[in-house]
Amino acid sequence: MADNQQFDNILYRKLGKVIEEKKGLKNPLIEILHSAQKIFGFLPEEVLNYISEKLDLPLSKLYGVITFYSKFSCQPHGKYLINICTGTSCYFGGSQQLIGRLEKELGIKLGETTANGLFTLSSLRCLGVCSQSPALVINNDTYGCVDSIEKIREIISRYKL
Numbered sequence: 344m345a346d347n348q349q350f351d352n353i354l355y356r357k358l359g360k361v362i363e364e365k366k367g368l369k370n371p372l373i374e375i376l377h378s379a380q381k382i383f384g385f386l387p388e389e390v391l392n393y394i395s396e397k398l399d400l401p402l403s404k405l406y407g408v409i410t411f412y413s414k415f416s417c418q419p420h421g422k423y424l425i426n427i428c429t430g431t432s433c434y435f436g437g438s439q440q441l442i443g444r445l446e447k448e449l450g451i452k453l454g455e456t457t458a459n460g461l462f463t464l465s466s467l468r469c470l471g472v473c474s475q476s477p478a479l480v481i482n483n484d485t486y487g488c489v490d491s492i493e494k495i496r497e498i499i500s501r502y503k504l
């Protein structure tokens with residue numbers, strides 16, 4: 344581990360324990376990355392270096408997995424992560440319009456975080472509520488039929504406190 348690490352040793356100990364538990368599995372990388380993101384909030388480079396060393400895997404392999412799965416993020420995100428569904432049903436149900444409205448309402452683009460650190464806009468594919476397109480999820484709360492600016496404002500207002 345590097346001397347100039349940014350994150351607390353406690354977090355690394357937690358991750359180290361997870362790695363020990365999972366490294367015997369057939370394909371441990373996704374589960375370990377998922378746990379690391381839960382522990383650190385995102386996947387910073389120094390954490391990826393740590394995982395790479397512990398699993399004796401090249402960093403390129405880790406980045407390959409991270410870029411393939413949109414749920415992984417190498418950037419810190421806001422307190423509330425808004426993921427807009429861009430799966431087929433939501434695409435035809437207005438997800439692009441929803442993204443545009445949210446970008447305008449929050450004053451940020453997809454992939455960015457508001458200056459107050461409250462919201463990050465992101466996208467993923469299919470939340471499993473296709474009949475309620477367009478849909479989004481804020482942290483663990485799923486909302487369907489988000490088809491008007493009034494509904495967007497009402498949902499966002501729940502997270503401002």
Ligand code: FES
Pocket residue numbers: 428429430431432433434468469470471472473474476478
């Ligand atoms: S495509 Fe959006 S929930 Fe399935």
